[in-house]
Amino acid sequence: MTAASPPSPLLNNRPRRRAWLFSTFVTAALVAALAATLIWPIVLAVGKGFIDEGRPSLYWLRSVMTSPEYLGYMWNSIVLAAAATSLSILIAVPLAMIRANCRFPGQGVLGMLLLVPLILPPFVGAMSTERFLSQDGVLNAILMRLGLLDVSSRNPDWLQRGSFAAVCVLQALHLFPIMYLNVSAALANIDPAYAQAARNLGASRRRAFFRVTLPLMRPGLFAGGTIVFIWALTDIGTPLIVGYRQLLPVQIFQRLMMAKAGAETYAMVTVMLGGAVVLYVMGKFVFGRSLRAESSKASVAHEASRLGPCAAAGAWVLFGGVTVLAVLPHVGVVLRAVSGRWIGTILPSDYTLAHLKEVLASPQSYNAIINSLRYASTSTAIDLAIGGVAAWLIIRTKARGRGLLDSLSMLPLAVPGMILAAGYLAVTAKGTWLESIGPRANPFVILVVAYSVRRLPFVVRGISAGLQQVPLSLEEAAHNLGSSRAGAAMRITIPLISASVIAAAVLTFSFAMLEVSDSLMLAQLQNDYPITKEIYQQAHAGTPDSLNRAAAMGLYAMALLGGTIAVAAALLGRKLGAIFRV
Amino acid sequence: MKDIRIKNVTKIYSGAAGERAVDDVSLDVEAGEFFFLLGSSGCGKTTLLRMIAGLTAPTAGRIVLGGRDVTDLPANKRNTAMVFQNYALWPHMTVMRNVEFGPRMRGVAKGPRRAAATRMLEMVQMAGYAKRKPAQLSGGQQQRVALARALAADPDCLLLDEPLSNLDARLRMQMRSELRHLVKSTGATAIYVTHDQTEAMSMADRIAVMDAGKIHQIGTPQDVYNQPATRFVADFLGEGNFVDGRVAVAGPTLAIDTPVGRLLAKAGAGVSVGDAVTCCVRPERAVIRTDQSQVSSEETAVLPAQVEASLFLGDVAQVCCRMKNADLWKVTILGVSTSAIAAEGRHVSVLVPASDVIII
Numbered sequence: 045m046t047a048a049s050p051p052s053p054l055l056n057n058r059p060r061r062r063a064w065l066f067s068t069f070v071t072a073a074l075v076a077a078l079a080a081t082l083i084w085p086i087v088l089a090v091g092k093g094f095i096d097e098g099r100p101s102l103y104w105l106r107s108v109m110t111s112p113e114y115l116g117y118m119w120n121s122i123v124l125a126a127a128a129t130s131l132s133i134l135i136a137v138p139l140a141m142i143r144a145n146c147r148f149p150g151q152g153v154l155g156m157l158l159l160v161p162l163i164l165p166p167f168v169g170a171m172s173t174e175r176f177l178s179q180d181g182v183l184n185a186i187l188m189r190l191g192l193l194d195v196s197s198r199n200p201d202w203l204q205r206g207s208f209a210a211v212c213v214l215q216a217l218h219l220f221p222i223m224y225l226n227v228s229a230a231l232a233n234i235d236p237a238y239a240q241a242a243r244n245l246g247a248s249r250r251r252a253f254f255r256v257t258l259p260l261m262r263p264g265l266f267a268g269g270t271i272v273f274i275w276a277l278t279d280i281g282t283p284l285i286v287g288y289r290q291l292l293p294v295q296i297f298q299r300l301m302m303a304k305a306g307a308e309t310y311a312m313v314t315v316m317l318g319g320a321v322v323l324y325v326m327g328k329f330v331f332g333r334s335l336r337a338e339s340s341k342a343s344v345a346h347e348a349s350r351l352g353p354c355a356a357a358g359a360w361v362l363f364g365g366v367t368v369l370a371v372l373p374h375v376g377v378v379l380r381a382v383s384g385r386w387i388g389t390i391l392p393s394d395y396t397l398a399h400l401k402e403v404l405a406s407p408q409s410y411n412a413i414i415n416s417l418r419y420a421s422t423s424t425a426i427d428l429a430i431g432g433v434a435a436w437l438i439i440r441t442k443a444r445g446r447g448l449l450d451s452l453s454m455l456p457l458a459v460p461g462m463i464l465a466a467g468y469l470a471v472t473a474k475g476t477w478l479e480s481i482g483p484r485a486n487p488f489v490i491l492v493v494a495y496s497v498r499r500l501p502f503v504v505r506g507i508s509a510g511l512q513q514v515p516l517s518l519e520e521a522a523h524n525l526g527s528s529r530a531g532a533a534m535r536i537t538i539p540l541i542s543a544s545v546i547a548a549a550v551l552t553f554s555f556a557m558l559e560v561s562d563s564l565m566l567a568q569l570q571n572d573y574p575i576t577k578e579i580y581q582q583a584h585a586g587t588p589d590s591l592n593r594a595a596a597m598g599l600y601a602m603a604l605l606g607g608t609i610a611v612a613a614a615l616l617g618r619k620l621g622a623i624f625r626v
Numbered sequence: 627m628k629d630i631r632i633k634n635v636t637k638i639y640s641g642a643a644g645e646r647a648v649d650d651v652s653l654d655v656e657a658g659e660f661f662f663l664l665g666s667s668g669c670g671k672t673t674l675l676r677m678i679a680g681l682t683a684p685t686a687g688r689i690v691l692g693g694r695d696v697t698d699l700p701a702n703k704r705n706t707a708m709v710f711q712n713y714a715l716w717p718h719m720t721v722m723r724n725v726e727f728g729p730r731m732r733g734v735a736k737g738p739r740r741a742a743a744t745r746m747l748e749m750v751q752m753a754g755y756a757k758r759k760p761a762q763l764s765g766g767q768q769q770r771v772a773l774a775r776a777l778a779a780d781p782d783c784l785l786l787d788e789p790l791s792n793l794d795a796r797l798r799m800q801m802r803s804e805l806r807h808l809v810k811s812t813g814a815t816a817i818y819v820t821h822d823q824t825e826a827m828s829m830a831d832r833i834a835v836m837d838a839g840k841i842h843q844i845g846t847p848q849d850v851y852n853q854p855a856t857r858f859v860a861d862f863l864g865e866g867n868f869v870d871g872r873v874a875v876a877g878p879t880l881a882i883d884t885p886v887g888r889l890l891a892k893a894g895a896g897v898s899v900g901d902a903v904t905c906c907v908r909p910e911r912a913v914i915r916t917d918q919s920q921v922s923s924e925e926t927a928v929l930p931a932q933v934e935a936s937l938f939l940g941d942v943a944q945v946c947c948r949m950k951n952a953d954l955w956k957v958t959i960l961g962v963s964t965s966a967i968a969a970e971g972r973h974v975s976v977l978v979p980a981s982d983v984i985i986i
Contacts, residue, residue, distance in 0.1 A: 060700075524681065526731030
């Protein structure tokens, strides 16, 4: 057998060669586009941290990493992320275990309701904290009602002491569905025979769980935990609204907004990026690899125990209770939006629609809603087009460079939103050739690009998963019976992946509507504000009704979100669950 | 009705260290023939089929359909139709839309193509299921729809990739004769890929036996069974008792000295004294006699043996005999009570007629 590679059949076959060249060309174009919109801005932003007085230097990096103030912020951020992650694990794991091992009426609906917090951003829910935790807030009112608080003495100001906890809880309540999904998937992949063998050899249920099931579940826990940790570590929306600023990402944000962004700030960006990348790589390769090695299909039937009426009621309370808790902050926002006077009582003392009307009447608030719709729909269209083509190239063709395309399109997962925004600021800064699309000129392009890039991994992943479920033989059969390759794609594959495409579109759109970091940083002129920036402005305006108006905007945003989901439900029917496949 | 000529087709997969999935294969299929590619998994038969369909490109060689060189033509221009192993029925289309897809691609108007599709469905007895979706059909029903879909396309060449392998044993047997009848009635040239030798033997006009990318023999079922060209073919089709020996005496009847005894065989072309040959004796051709006084005649060799075990299989009994050189030979006897013939440990004579010894 010779060592030379065999003659490629492509060289003898013109149509095939043309098709291959075309797909390689498109792959290269996409790779170039991603490099320009993802790699280059980050490199630019990070690079600025390595320049001291015009010369390359490690000075600022060293300065940031040794400064006690910044180390303090970093430490705070890590502790916050760890606390949020632990809390979300504590909430999610018992729920996932019950769901996997028990059968009770309504479990399908309850399971799906549990996933609703995924689309309710804590940024909006955070607006409830002021009403809830302040001196004349709801918590104190409840405590007084319960007789735990003395009416005569000064009420404690929970806001001051409790903002760290508030941020942590809000994040956990938004993120626990991710853990729940990951743990459920991990449990589903564990062959019940393992635990049954342990029980057969004498282990009690509890022991079998801790010695057999839990270790096998660990990779899934780590995979989900890394995602949650990175998100909590780099979130700025929730801390900003709650008012807790002792965090690294918040500090970076404030400096960037004050246009005092010097090399020091960009050195902090580098530190944050480094941390996120390290965590992501650890999560993917160290823990992700063992997940693949250990997952196995069930060899025996999974025996779920049927819960009696008491236990079933208990399950309902647990599932329902967690969902209600997660939705509570947003309920608070709704109340805020329609409340007249709400001081010192558990519920508002009178209701009014004035705030809602004001928002619609106010040109800048109305404008913000329209802006968000524009940005969101454009970025969704771009994501579907580019993500769909990328998924097709990766899964269905043999184009050169599709591995690179795959890695690049997944890369935004490792890059916290704020860092990408910092990169776009750097790319469009004063004096650069892209200044005309900068935040102070016309940020439409960079906002849309930012939303698209950030959401691209999910679209590519969602559509790829759909494509992988359509066996190639279905397309081949069509091709064999006379359809062109493109015709086969249109007639066979695309109808069959329509659920994945719709799910991806819905998620991308709702994300873009309520996106925080890029919106806060890249829209700097009032005319260009999307909803989230307008909410932020209102929340910090300090005038008497501004928080109510901010809440009203939040209400509209959530209504738009609900509308999107309703449309998706109508289009997807029973396949609605596709939306939540992370 | 078109013929198929495959000329020196090779397929090398670049990833697998230069492994040749199909190695310089040439064969001719006559128009209207029901031709079988038979071999075990991984022998290259499905790869060859896919190259004929145009779904895989050959590394070298030409494929000619009805006098037209189609090697460089894309799959949808070749006018072949394939029945896939997993049927590949489109789940989002009804049975009718599945079946009329081929005519639709060729631009046949709605009326005529619906009529053609209905005719095909009637032929496979699935006419009442036209409005159902594939998920609502059983495996056997799906298989028939897949066949109807392929036939409705009016192809020059019908390609079948193990279409019966996903059916249960009983259904499989039923479908064999139905399938052959259907294919023959349309007059299409058909190539059928299978690893099941009973299927091939019962349905084929001619069989090509493949192994490791190469063709070992092409012939009618009788040819490949009674005159296997290689040991692989002899072993793959039916069972065989093999022994190597040397030709001692040439003539109209050969005498071959082997470790189990002296075998007699009919003279073959180009075999002379001193040649080393492999002999194959089919289990159903040998006869067992408990009478130890048998001697070899001019036409029959007598081999001494001792019964090791016997298996009662219902219609036949299989007796395992320990031969002179300690080899185990199998002899099949028609449904006679084995106790009458062969108790364990008994010394017997195995009679092998010269006409029943195959020289390889």
